[in-house]
Amino acid sequence: MDKLPVSQTVFHEDPLNYELSMDCDGVRKAVNSINTLIILPDGETKLFQRRAMKIGKNKGFDSALVGELDGVRVYIKGNEIVLTKQDLRL
Amino acid sequence: MVAIVQIHEKNGAGEIPTDKTSATIRYKNADNATVDANDPMVIPVSGSDFSFDKWLILSVTVAPDTQIENLLAYMDGANGWGTGVLGWYKTAGSYSTPSAPASAAGYTDLFTATIGSPIDMDAINTGPFSGTGDIGDYLQTMEEVVDTANQGVTSDETLTFSYDES
Numbered sequence: 001m002d003k004l005p006v007s008q009t010v011f012h013e014d015p016l017n018y019e020l021s022m023d024c025d026g027v028r029k030a031v032n033s034i035n036t037l038i039i040l041p042d043g044e045t046k047l048f049q050r051r052a053m054k055i056g057k058n059k060g061f062d063s064a065l066v067g068e069l070d071g072v073r074v075y076i077k078g079n080e081i082v083l084t085k086q087d088l089r090l
Numbered sequence: 091m092v093a094i095v096q097i098h099e100k101n102g103a104g105e106i107p108t109d110k111t112s113a114t115i116r117y118k119n120a121d122n123a124t125v126d127a128n129d130p131m132v133i134p135v136s137g138s139d140f141s142f143d144k145w146l147i148l149s150v151t152v153a154p155d156t157q158i159e160n161l162l163a164y165m166d167g168a169n170g171w172g173t174g175v176l177g178w179y180k181t182a183g184s185y186s187t188p189s190a191p192a193s194a195a196g197y198t199d200l201f202t203a204t205i206g207s208p209i210d211m212d213a214i215n216t217g218p219f220s221g222t223g224d225i226g227d228y229l230q231t232m233e234e235v236v237d238t239a240n241q242g243v244t245s246d247e248t249l250t251f252s253y254d255e256s
Contacts, residue, residue: 010111011255012092012152020155020256048256053097057246058166059112066254089162089205089252 006060011051016078018065020047030065035076043070050075052090062090093154093255098224099123100145103187107149114246117141117233121188131235133174141233143188148211148251150222156256159218161211161226166248169201174239177201177247179231183214194234208252 011017018030018037026041039045046068054060064077075082082088098107101121108123120129121142132139148161169177177200191197203209212219212226219225 010094012094014092017092048254050252050254051095052250052252053095053111054248054250055097055110055112056114056248058248059114061112089164089208090250 006054006058006062010061011049011063014061014063017063018049020049022047028067030067035065037065037067037074037076039067039069045069050088050090064088064090091152091155093150093158094152095158095225095253096149096151097251098147098149100147100185100228101188105185110146115144115146115249117144119190131233133235133239133241134237136237138193138237139235140190140192140194141235142190143230143232145182145185145188146229146231147224148226148253149224150219153220153222154255157218157220158225158253158255159212160252160254161217162208162252163211163229164203164205164208164250164252165201166250167201167204170247171233171244172240174236175244176234176236177231178234179203179209179229181209181211181214181227182230183227185228191232194232197232200231205250211251 016032018032020030022028028039028047030037050064050066052062064075067074096109096111099110114125116125118129178194178197179200180197214227
Protein backbone atom coordinates (compact mmCIF):
# COMPACT_ATOMS: atom_id res chain seq x y z
CA MET A 1 0.00 0.00 0.00
CA ASP A 2 2.99 2.33 -0.19
CA LYS A 3 3.16 2.52 -3.98
CA LEU A 4 1.21 5.76 -4.36
CA PRO A 5 2.98 9.02 -3.55
CA VAL A 6 2.53 10.61 -0.15
CA SER A 7 -0.01 13.43 -0.26
CA GLN A 8 0.66 16.93 1.05
CA THR A 9 -3.05 17.37 1.81
CA VAL A 10 -4.11 17.04 5.42
CA PHE A 11 -6.93 14.59 5.99
CA HIS A 12 -9.64 17.12 6.82
CA GLU A 13 -8.96 18.92 3.51
CA ASP A 14 -8.89 15.75 1.40
CA PRO A 15 -11.85 15.81 -1.04
CA LEU A 16 -11.68 12.02 -1.29
CA ASN A 17 -11.95 11.47 2.43
CA TYR A 18 -14.59 8.87 3.32
CA GLU A 19 -17.59 9.43 5.54
CA LEU A 20 -18.21 6.34 7.67
CA SER A 21 -21.56 5.20 9.02
CA MET A 22 -23.43 2.16 10.35
CA ASP A 23 -27.19 1.77 10.18
CA CYS A 24 -29.46 0.12 12.72
CA ASP A 25 -29.16 -3.24 10.93
CA GLY A 26 -25.40 -3.23 11.31
CA VAL A 27 -24.65 -2.38 7.70
CA ARG A 28 -21.44 -0.35 7.52
CA LYS A 29 -20.93 2.16 4.75
CA ALA A 30 -18.02 4.34 3.62
CA VAL A 31 -18.77 7.02 1.05
CA ASN A 32 -16.72 9.60 -0.77
CA SER A 33 -17.30 11.44 -4.05
CA ILE A 34 -16.27 8.48 -6.22
CA ASN A 35 -16.55 5.28 -4.17
CA THR A 36 -18.94 3.55 -1.80
CA LEU A 37 -17.90 0.55 0.27
CA ILE A 38 -20.72 -1.40 1.92
CA ILE A 39 -20.09 -4.18 4.43
CA LEU A 40 -23.07 -6.38 5.19
CA PRO A 41 -23.31 -7.75 8.73
CA ASP A 42 -22.47 -11.32 7.76
CA GLY A 43 -19.95 -11.70 10.55
CA GLU A 44 -17.59 -9.56 12.62
CA THR A 45 -17.08 -6.28 10.78
CA LYS A 46 -14.85 -3.22 11.08
CA LEU A 47 -14.57 -0.04 9.07
CA PHE A 48 -11.98 2.65 9.62
CA GLN A 49 -9.49 4.91 7.89
CA ARG A 50 -5.83 4.16 8.43
CA ARG A 51 -3.91 7.41 8.63
CA ALA A 52 -0.18 8.05 8.42
CA MET A 53 1.67 11.28 9.07
CA LYS A 54 5.28 11.42 8.01
CA ILE A 55 7.92 13.88 9.17
CA GLY A 56 11.43 14.39 7.86
CA LYS A 57 12.62 13.31 4.42
CA ASN A 58 9.30 12.12 2.93
CA LYS A 59 7.03 14.34 5.01
CA GLY A 60 3.37 14.29 4.16
CA PHE A 61 0.12 12.44 4.74
CA ASP A 62 -1.24 9.09 3.68
CA SER A 63 -4.60 7.42 4.15
CA ALA A 64 -6.39 4.21 3.21
CA LEU A 65 -9.93 3.05 3.82
CA VAL A 66 -10.03 -0.32 5.57
CA GLY A 67 -13.06 -2.60 5.69
CA GLU A 68 -13.01 -5.96 7.45
CA LEU A 69 -15.32 -8.97 7.48
CA ASP A 70 -14.36 -11.94 9.65
CA GLY A 71 -10.66 -11.09 9.48
CA VAL A 72 -10.52 -10.50 5.73
CA ARG A 73 -9.66 -6.90 4.96
CA VAL A 74 -10.09 -4.69 1.94
CA TYR A 75 -7.74 -1.72 1.69
CA ILE A 76 -8.74 1.08 -0.68
CA LYS A 77 -6.27 3.81 -1.51
CA GLY A 78 -7.05 5.87 -4.58
CA ASN A 79 -7.73 3.39 -7.37
CA GLU A 80 -5.73 0.63 -5.68
CA ILE A 81 -7.72 -2.08 -3.91
CA VAL A 82 -6.10 -4.89 -1.92
CA LEU A 83 -7.96 -7.84 -0.40
CA THR A 84 -5.96 -9.63 2.28
CA LYS A 85 -5.83 -10.92 5.82
CA GLN A 86 -2.65 -8.91 6.43
CA ASP A 87 -2.36 -5.82 8.60
CA LEU A 88 -0.95 -3.45 5.97
CA ARG A 89 0.59 -0.10 6.84
CA LEU A 90 1.23 3.09 4.90
CA MET B 91 -16.07 15.20 11.39
CA VAL B 92 -12.55 14.35 10.30
CA ALA B 93 -10.20 14.40 13.24
CA ILE B 94 -7.29 16.81 13.16
CA VAL B 95 -4.24 15.16 14.66
CA GLN B 96 -0.87 16.85 14.98
CA ILE B 97 2.61 15.65 15.85
CA HIS B 98 3.89 17.75 18.73
CA GLU B 99 7.43 18.16 19.94
CA LYS B 100 7.51 19.14 23.60
CA ASN B 101 10.27 21.24 25.13
CA GLY B 102 11.24 22.87 28.39
CA ALA B 103 10.03 22.39 31.92
CA GLY B 104 6.69 23.81 30.82
CA GLU B 105 6.14 21.11 28.19
CA ILE B 106 5.79 23.74 25.47
CA PRO B 107 4.36 22.15 22.29
CA THR B 108 5.54 22.86 18.75
CA ASP B 109 3.54 21.49 15.84
CA LYS B 110 5.88 19.29 13.79
CA THR B 111 3.22 17.86 11.48
CA SER B 112 4.69 17.62 7.98
CA ALA B 113 7.89 19.17 9.28
CA THR B 114 11.34 18.19 10.52
CA ILE B 115 12.94 17.65 13.89
CA ARG B 116 16.60 18.50 14.49
CA TYR B 117 18.69 16.56 16.98
CA LYS B 118 21.02 18.95 18.77
CA ASN B 119 22.80 19.72 22.00
CA ALA B 120 19.99 21.91 23.28
CA ASP B 121 16.37 21.58 24.33
CA ASN B 122 14.43 23.45 21.66
CA ALA B 123 12.33 22.68 18.59
CA THR B 124 14.14 25.05 16.25
CA VAL B 125 15.60 23.51 13.09
CA ASP B 126 18.85 25.43 12.78
CA ALA B 127 22.63 24.98 12.98
CA ASN B 128 22.95 26.14 16.56
CA ASP B 129 24.10 23.73 19.28
CA PRO B 130 25.14 21.06 16.77
CA MET B 131 26.11 17.51 17.58
CA VAL B 132 29.87 17.19 18.04
CA ILE B 133 32.11 14.34 16.89
CA PRO B 134 34.00 13.42 20.05
CA VAL B 135 37.69 12.54 20.14
CA SER B 136 36.59 9.32 21.76
CA GLY B 137 33.32 7.92 23.01
CA SER B 138 29.95 9.41 22.09
CA ASP B 139 28.03 12.65 21.99
CA PHE B 140 24.34 12.22 22.88
CA SER B 141 21.73 14.73 21.78
CA PHE B 142 18.98 16.05 23.99
CA ASP B 143 15.93 13.82 23.88
CA LYS B 144 13.15 14.71 21.48
CA TRP B 145 9.75 14.21 23.12
CA LEU B 146 7.09 13.60 20.47
CA ILE B 147 3.41 12.86 20.96
CA LEU B 148 0.21 12.88 18.90
CA SER B 149 -2.23 15.63 19.81
CA VAL B 150 -5.87 15.83 18.70
CA THR B 151 -7.26 19.32 18.05
CA VAL B 152 -10.57 18.22 16.47
CA ALA B 153 -12.09 15.03 17.84
CA PRO B 154 -12.98 12.10 15.58
CA ASP B 155 -16.56 11.03 14.89
CA THR B 156 -16.05 7.91 16.97
CA GLN B 157 -12.48 7.11 18.00
CA ILE B 158 -8.78 6.91 17.24
CA GLU B 159 -6.82 3.77 18.10
CA ASN B 160 -3.88 1.59 17.13
CA LEU B 161 -1.21 4.30 17.44
CA LEU B 162 2.11 3.27 15.89
CA ALA B 163 5.44 4.81 14.89
CA TYR B 164 8.13 3.53 12.56
CA MET B 165 11.11 4.51 10.43
CA ASP B 166 11.32 3.98 6.68
CA GLY B 167 14.17 1.51 6.73
CA ALA B 168 17.85 1.24 7.49
CA ASN B 169 19.89 4.02 9.07
CA GLY B 170 20.87 6.47 6.34
CA TRP B 171 22.70 8.89 8.61
CA GLY B 172 26.05 7.31 7.86
CA THR B 173 28.84 5.76 9.85
CA GLY B 174 28.92 6.58 13.53
CA VAL B 175 25.53 8.30 13.76
CA LEU B 176 22.93 6.28 15.64
CA GLY B 177 19.28 6.77 16.56
CA TRP B 178 17.65 5.55 19.76
CA TYR B 179 14.15 5.56 21.23
CA LYS B 180 12.00 4.59 24.18
CA THR B 181 8.43 5.39 25.10
CA ALA B 182 7.08 7.10 28.20
CA GLY B 183 3.65 7.59 29.66
CA SER B 184 4.34 11.04 31.05
CA TYR B 185 6.59 13.97 30.23
CA SER B 186 9.92 14.94 31.73
CA THR B 187 12.01 17.96 30.82
CA PRO B 188 14.29 16.90 27.94
CA SER B 189 17.91 16.23 28.77
CA ALA B 190 20.97 14.70 27.13
CA PRO B 191 21.36 11.14 28.42
CA ALA B 192 24.80 9.89 29.40
CA SER B 193 24.36 6.66 27.49
CA ALA B 194 21.92 4.69 25.38
CA ALA B 195 21.10 2.34 28.23
CA GLY B 196 17.38 1.68 28.30
CA TYR B 197 16.91 2.78 24.70
CA THR B 198 16.26 0.68 21.59
CA ASP B 199 17.78 1.15 18.14
CA LEU B 200 15.39 3.54 16.37
CA PHE B 201 15.96 1.84 13.03
CA THR B 202 14.66 -1.48 14.30
CA ALA B 203 11.24 0.18 14.41
CA THR B 204 10.10 -0.57 10.88
CA ILE B 205 6.79 -0.85 9.07
CA GLY B 206 6.82 -4.56 9.88
CA SER B 207 7.83 -4.06 13.50
CA PRO B 208 6.49 -0.66 14.60
CA ILE B 209 6.56 1.02 17.99
CA ASP B 210 3.32 0.59 19.95
CA MET B 211 2.46 4.19 20.79
CA ASP B 212 -0.46 3.46 23.10
CA ALA B 213 0.94 0.64 25.18
CA ILE B 214 1.08 2.77 28.36
CA ASN B 215 -1.67 5.32 27.81
CA THR B 216 -4.02 2.91 26.10
CA GLY B 217 -6.68 3.78 23.54
CA PRO B 218 -9.16 4.10 22.01
CA PHE B 219 -9.30 7.89 22.22
CA SER B 220 -12.40 9.95 21.50
CA GLY B 221 -11.65 13.46 22.71
CA THR B 222 -9.10 16.19 22.14
CA GLY B 223 -5.65 16.72 23.63
CA ASP B 224 -2.54 14.56 23.71
CA ILE B 225 -3.16 10.87 23.05
CA GLY B 226 -1.06 7.78 23.62
CA ASP B 227 2.54 7.63 24.75
CA TYR B 228 5.51 9.92 24.28
CA LEU B 229 8.15 8.86 21.78
CA GLN B 230 11.43 9.79 23.41
CA THR B 231 14.14 9.69 20.77
CA MET B 232 17.74 10.85 20.64
CA GLU B 233 20.81 10.72 18.43
CA GLU B 234 24.28 9.42 19.27
CA VAL B 235 27.37 10.55 17.40
CA VAL B 236 30.43 8.40 17.94
CA ASP B 237 34.06 9.18 17.18
CA THR B 238 33.95 7.36 13.82
CA ALA B 239 31.33 9.73 12.36
CA ASN B 240 32.01 11.98 9.38
CA GLN B 241 31.68 15.75 9.54
CA GLY B 242 28.74 17.57 8.03
CA VAL B 243 24.96 17.56 8.05
CA THR B 244 23.46 14.09 7.79
CA SER B 245 20.66 13.27 5.38
CA ASP B 246 17.07 13.37 6.60
CA GLU B 247 15.19 10.24 7.61
CA THR B 248 11.44 9.66 7.61
CA LEU B 249 9.49 8.96 10.81
CA THR B 250 5.88 7.86 10.38
CA PHE B 251 3.09 8.08 12.94
CA SER B 252 0.07 5.92 12.12
CA TYR B 253 -3.40 5.55 13.63
CA ASP B 254 -6.83 4.19 12.78
CA GLU B 255 -9.75 6.64 12.72
CA SER B 256 -13.44 5.87 12.73
